[in-house]
Amino acid sequence: MSPLKEIIIERIKREGPISFEAFMEMALYYPGLGYYTKDLAAIGREGDFYTSPHLHRIFGAMLGRQMEEMWMALGFPETFRVVELGAGMGYLARDMLQYVASLQFGPHSSGFFDSLEYTIVEPGAGFKKEQHELLSQFLSKVTWVSSLSDLVPVTGCFLSNELLDAFPVKMVEKNNTLHEIFVSAREEELVEMKMPCGQEVREYFTELGIELPEGYRTEVNLKVRDWIAKVSEKLKEGFVVTVDYGYPAWDYYSEERNRGTMLCYYRHQVNANPYLNIGEQDITAHVNFSSLKRWGEERGLKAGGFCGQGAYLVSLGIDEVIELYSDISDPFEIAKIKGLILPEGMGESHKVMIQHRGPGNLKLRGFALRNHWGKL
DSSP: HHHHHHHHHHHHHHHOOOHHHHHHHHHHHSSTTHHHHHOGEEEEEESBBHHHHHHHHHHHHHHHHHHHHHHTTTTTTTTTEEESSTTTTHHHHHHHHHHHHHHHTTOOOSHHHEEEEEEEEEOOOOHHHHHHHHGGGGGGEEEEEGGGGGOOOOEEEEEEEGGGSSSSEEEEEEEEEEEEEEEEETTTEEEEEEEOOOOHHHHHHHHHHHHOTTEEEEOOHHHHHHHHHHHTTTTTEEEEEEEEEEEEEHHHSSSTTTTTTTTEEEEEESSOOOSSSSTSEEEOEEEEEEHHHHHHTTTEEEEEEEEHHHHHHHTHHHHHHHTOOTTTTTTHHHHHHHHHHHHHTTTTTTEEEEEEEEOOOOOOOSSHHHOOGGOO
């Protein structure tokens, strides 16, 4: 039995059954033993999964281009601060900063690099050390904080890439009425049990106008609500950019997804059993972007845009940025870039949502080809 599984079982014996949300929190974030707190090598091609910045550095360059457009939309503020949450090894920050820095002396320089400041919210000492080394050439531009509470309100952009899918979720199932899944223990093994859902979960589905059919099993991510509330408190004026895989509510809770969206990743192999390899495998659930939109609006965040990552990058001008890379003639490099934009890669599975606080209704270039905000 793994040490973390033993700790979870001991907690259950001491306190009684715990919610699936509490189990997932321990499996991913238990100090020193959770998936995200113990193994830096778990992310990337040598680990269990990789993200867009691992696929090709042009992804960070494109987000750098987006930050520049936002800076201009805000009226060229003296300081435009990008706050990245869930920065991992720091590749996105490095690629963005390198791209913006490369333009500062060119014929099309806007002066954005001088205004750009970058803050990484990183509670883990191990990740912070790796980020510090990777970003050594930009230490005059980058600062670190341990939590959002350490920030003063900023003008700029809050940025996350594949962060919300790793938030612990409640697991629910419809059996005559809505039940929440709890985790108990029997003969040193973890077993599920069902209890009637609380008012909070029932209101979640009521507000979405969703009625689950009998036998339907799915997830409810209420942690996103707390997260967007904290982000909103720290955004004086600017944007929230969320890149993740997920769906609008009507698609998330469609009949074809009657077993939910939860997936586990272990050494680049996918399974649907979160009780295997506890602390050794990633556990994820897709993002309900309709909820993120609604909870953002409750905090005063307005529409920016929503579409698939592929359409967003093409609309933003990835064909123009490609020319900056000398190795673009390499077929392997071209294949990686295609992986960012084609539907069979990350082009449709990953979505880009931008919310903003400030005057007017902005039209961002990345949504010129496609904007599904109205379908949320």
